[in-house]
Amino acid sequence: MVKPIITVEHLFAQYGDTHVLKDVNLEVNPGEILVVMGGSGSGKSTLLNHMLGLKTPTSGTIMIDGVNIFTAKNKQLRNLRKKMGVAFQGGALLSSLTVADNVRLPLEHNTSLDTQTIDIMVRMKLELMNMAGTGHLMPSELSGGMLKRAGLARAVIMDPKLLFFDEPSAGLDPTTAVELDELILTLRDAMNMTIVVVTHELESVFKIADRVVVLFAGEVVANGTVDEIRNSPDERIQNMINRQPNTQRDDGEVYLNRLLNKDKN
Amino acid sequence: MNALFNSVSNLGAATRKNIDSIGLATLFLLRIVSSLFTGLVSFKQVIKQIYFIGNRSLIVIIVAALFTGMVVALQFYDTLVRFGSVDLLGSAVALSLIKELGPVMTALMVIARVGSATCSEIGIMRNEQQFDALDCMAINSYRYVMLPRLLAALFCVPMLTAVFDLVGIGGGYIVGVHIQGESPGAYIQGVMDTISFKDVLVGQIKSLVFGLFIMWIPLYYGFYLHLNQKNMGAEGVSNGTTQAVVMSAIIMLFSDYIVSSLAL
Ligand SMILES: Nc1ncnc2c1ncn2[C@@H]1O[C@H](COP(=O)(O)OP(=O)(O)OP(=O)(O)O)[C@@H](O)[C@H]1O
Ligand SMILES: [Mg+2]
Numbered sequence: 135m136v137k138p139i140i141t142v143e144h145l146f147a148q149y150g151d152t153h154v155l156k157d158v159n160l161e162v163n164p165g166e167i168l169v170v171m172g173g174s175g176s177g178k179s180t181l182l183n184h185m186l187g188l189k190t191p192t193s194g195t196i197m198i199d200g201v202n203i204f205t206a207k208n209k210q211l212r213n214l215r216k217k218m219g220v221a222f223q224g225g226a227l228l229s230s231l232t233v234a235d236n237v238r239l240p241l242e243h244n245t246s247l248d249t250q251t252i253d254i255m256v257r258m259k260l261e262l263m264n265m266a267g268t269g270h271l272m273p274s275e276l277s278g279g280m281l282k283r284a285g286l287a288r289a290v291i292m293d294p295k296l297l298f299f300d301e302p303s304a305g306l307d308p309t310t311a312v313e314l315d316e317l318i319l320t321l322r323d324a325m326n327m328t329i330v331v332v333t334h335e336l337e338s339v340f341k342i343a344d345r346v347v348v349l350f351a352g353e354v355v356a357n358g359t360v361d362e363i364r365n366s367p368d369e370r371i372q373n374m375i376n377r378q379p380n381t382q383r384d385d386g387e388v389y390l391n392r393l394l395n396k397d398k399n
Numbered sequence: 400m401n402a403l404f405n406s407v408s409n410l411g412a413a414t415r416k417n418i419d420s421i422g423l424a425t426l427f428l429l430r431i432v433s434s435l436f437t438g439l440v441s442f443k444q445v446i447k448q449i450y451f452i453g454n455r456s457l458i459v460i461i462v463a464a465l466f467t468g469m470v471v472a473l474q475f476y477d478t479l480v481r482f483g484s485v486d487l488l489g490s491a492v493a494l495s496l497i498k499e500l501g502p503v504m505t506a507l508m509v510i511a512r513v514g515s516a517t518c519s520e521i522g523i524m525r526n527e528q529q530f531d532a533l534d535c536m537a538i539n540s541y542r543y544v545m546l547p548r549l550l551a552a553l554f555c556v557p558m559l560t561a562v563f564d565l566v567g568i569g570g571g572y573i574v575g576v577h578i579q580g581e582s583p584g585a586y587i588q589g590v591m592d593t594i595s596f597k598d599v600l601v602g603q604i605k606s607l608v609f610g611l612f613i614m615w616i617p618l619y620y621g622f623y624l625h626l627n628q629k630n631m632g633a634e635g636v637s638n639g640t641t642q643a644v645v646m647s648a649i650i651m652l653f654s655d656y657i658v659s660s661l662a663l
Contacts, residue, residue, distance in 0.1 A: 243543075
């Protein structure tokens, strides 16, 4: 039995009087891609924010790499965070810095590498994200998909052990969504990262997940492999799966043809 | 009876909320200041912010100072001429500018041009999770984002005030000498003779205090947008910015009274 790298135990969270997470328990094993899936408002982002130590829960514990993140000292938390990369939903790039300066931020602040080395590393990561030649642009000049990829480049610049990704494919066209999914798989395979992805996009869930945790109204209603989730007898999960027609997001060309044909009719 | 009880309890709740936010704002400032000791301040960032403040407000301040000096001279001239003491014009203009109008008007201009822009910038950063991102990168937002802005304001506002004073005295000269025909010698002599080191010092201390408030308050409103506003998003940012501007102006004027009464 491998030792989990993240353990969430009896996590309760609320905003005011609204209980948003109700007794969430889950584990993430090293080297796996765990997808937290759930409808809008089910508490995915809230769970992620707790795992990142950005919010304090009502009760419960989260251990990451042996550190209890709610009781850790500042310094411990800082050291842990140097091993974690986070790609936020909208990229969360600093609006006053160029793409390249954003990507180099963690290196500048947390390492003593010289400028030339940093430049090379930044260029490599941007190329990996298919963003070569965009380093000089400001975040306001990027599209939604580019922002996500730039955010991902920044998240992995320190080659973290752990990567968190909020809604990698939400709001993207199918081609870009598929590309991002493939990037996530590459990161896991090539860099041996442990990855936690939060999403409501079923296509990417089934494509990238090693294991899926399904959140429903703040509760974990299922936790298993992709096949187990697909074949789950739970009505709520079947509803979630069936409500979204799979054909719609096959790939860019199919999608485009479907749209064009519709227009002809 | 019940109505009375309700209104008292509402007042209590509002007071508690205000005290809470004063506490939070103080803690916020302490965190910014103490981040000064946890590592090197980025000199580059401070310069960038100084440039930002200067660039946004210098021209406005020069124009405002010119007209303020002119109108002050006009009003004083009208009064002094009745007492036959127009030769005091230079002293009157210089003193009122250096001790009062210079620091206050400069601060108001900086609030309008820089405070509002800063609050909306920081609020948008909050909205877009940029502070969360900084936290996750183990970068101290207080030191990296807030401190350079605060230091730049503490440096710039006294400087801009000095510019305001000089240009304002020049504006007074234009009105006194070129329009009303007073002798240039008397005006300049009046300016030179009356201003003491203490007057200048008090003016500069005021503008330093103003610099603190008019940067601290917009930073606070932007950084805690999610706690102070019902709605985030564009609406929250614009409400927060309006509140920050009004609050900065009121607190600035209040602190003006305090410093003035201490200095007299
Ligand atoms: N700052 C907040 N204040 C009050 N309630 C909140 C806040 N943030 C989230 N909530 C509530 O908590 C619940 C869970 O929100 P959360 O953002 O975690 O959902 P989500 O699963 O990420 O949804 P989505 O897919 O739409 O992003 C929602 O009902 C939401 O209304
Ligand atoms: Mg969400």
